[in-house]
Amino acid sequence: MKKEDIASFIVYLLMIALALILGFTLIRSTFSSIRSLPMNSFLFAFLIILVGLAVNALGLEVGHVLGGLLGGYSIVSFNVFGLCFYKKEGKTKFGFKSFDGLTGETILAPKSDKANPKAYVWLPLFMYLIELIVCIVLYSLGIEKVNENGSPLPMLALISVIFIAISSMIALYNFVPVRLDSMTDGYRLTLISKKVNIEAYNELMRVENLQREGKEVDKIKVFEEVTDFTASMNLMTVYNYLSKKDYQEATKLIDMMTVEPEKISRTTYCRLMAQKLYIKILTEPIDDVRKYYDEQIDDKLRRFISNDMSMESLRAYVLIAGVLDESVGEVEYANSKKAKALKRSLPSRAKIEEQLYSDALNKIFELHPEYKKDLEAK
Known part of the structure; x- marks a missing residue:
């Protein structure tokens, strides 16, 4: 839950x-x-x-x-x-x-x-x-x-x-001042305690209204002052970059948000690092990625990625399993979690998450074509 x-x-x-x-x-x-x-x-x-x-x-x-x-x-x-x-x-x-x-x-x-x-x-x-x-x-x-x-x-x-x-x-x-199954006034109070969060809240309403009207959201404001809420807004831009396969700009924005981990919650930080790891495994030489994984991804972050039921973490996990660990069993396990993780994603991100996960599987199949047959047989 x-x-x-x-x-x-x-x-x-x-x-x-x-x-x-x-x-x-x-x-x-x-x-x-x-x-x-x-x-x-x-x-x-x-x-x-x-x-x-x-x-x-x-x-x-x-x-x-x-x-x-x-x-x-x-x-x-x-x-x-x-x-x-x-x-x-x-x-x-x-x-x-x-x-x-x-x-x-x-x-x-x-x-x-x-x-x-x-x-x-x-x-x-x-x-x-x-x-x-x-x-x-x-x-x-x-x-x-x-x-x-x-x-x-x-x-x-x-x-x-x-x-x-x-x-x-x-x-x-x-x-009650916590996030519930809907956006309550109590939770809004925790968001608007900072001026930058008020700006982010207004930007969120602007974007949601455009999406509600079926209009294209051409540009979303990027917030340099990082909080959990501004990070969630900046993630919209990260997903735009990922949808266009502009991995360099997506990584730059993720790096900006994770330079001071103490400013955001542990969950937000770990999911951002999972996004970065996903991009690295997808785009960089395996030896370089393996070195980065061994030196920069500590045990706590690895456990979070393996246990977290979000598409951000699951995409990174399936690439770790298929590319770094070369374990078809772990890839199968990741696939078994996909439907549940996808349900927990924002509805507006379901389509792009499907594509990003598909890109991860294609990367694995390029290196291990035999995995595709094993997965299709399940």
Whole structure:
């Protein structure tokens, strides 16, 4: 499992735990305190939950819209539970679309280089806190009037405590400061802590919007200040170079990003080194590559490349197996991991990763034609 899969699983467990705790304490006691309900208690609770989900999901994306506008962005699309308003060819349209998030997604486009996503991230959190305070006040007022016949406040207390549970679950998912199975506001906060990451974030949105519209991305900004996020942006340019077989420029950019390993995470560094090793084995004399591998690739990096379930590492691993180690068994093992590694790649990179892996196999088959027959026989 990837780190974000594990983190997501933990967050979902915490959300369920939060729902159970509030459900069996505040919500249950409030239900039992109210003398009469307008309908069956389970049906009433179900309807309030549906309304609470709709209101909180809508409120979250409204916060994103307002924050985006304040930050200097235009709104590309507004999506709540798949119901999407989006712009196409200058016109606003409506349709059903998938979304990257728990309950919805708002996609932005920077109007200028000065656009800043901080309001986009912070405003929904501020709105959640206001909702929480209002609901707590209403609950406190309502629970005091629970013995008064005909008073609407006890009913309001029940609605408020259900809203607290729903909004808190959504907030827990959306504001936890780690990468989950979608791009959350909490993770965005960790990205935009540095000015260069804000520039990279705006560039990412620009590129993604062009790709979404089916337009060609001719040039992507290269960031000389290296962080994990700017490195991920620079990788787009690396892949462009690799697709054109411009290995020299790809290597130059990788070298720039790895000159100070302490500025990026271990995983990012190792995958960049795997990319560099892939290029070297593919393009340089075997004796030179073997010397580089023996002297520059330490045991920790070798273990990472052999165990990492990413196409970057797998491409390097299959070349190590077939060219340096000359082991058809290891090549077969690498091939068995390809489908799983490819699923973990970004969808936009699937096609180029297929081609790069094919280039690696062709290099192996040039040196060992008999391997091709062995692999085809499997």
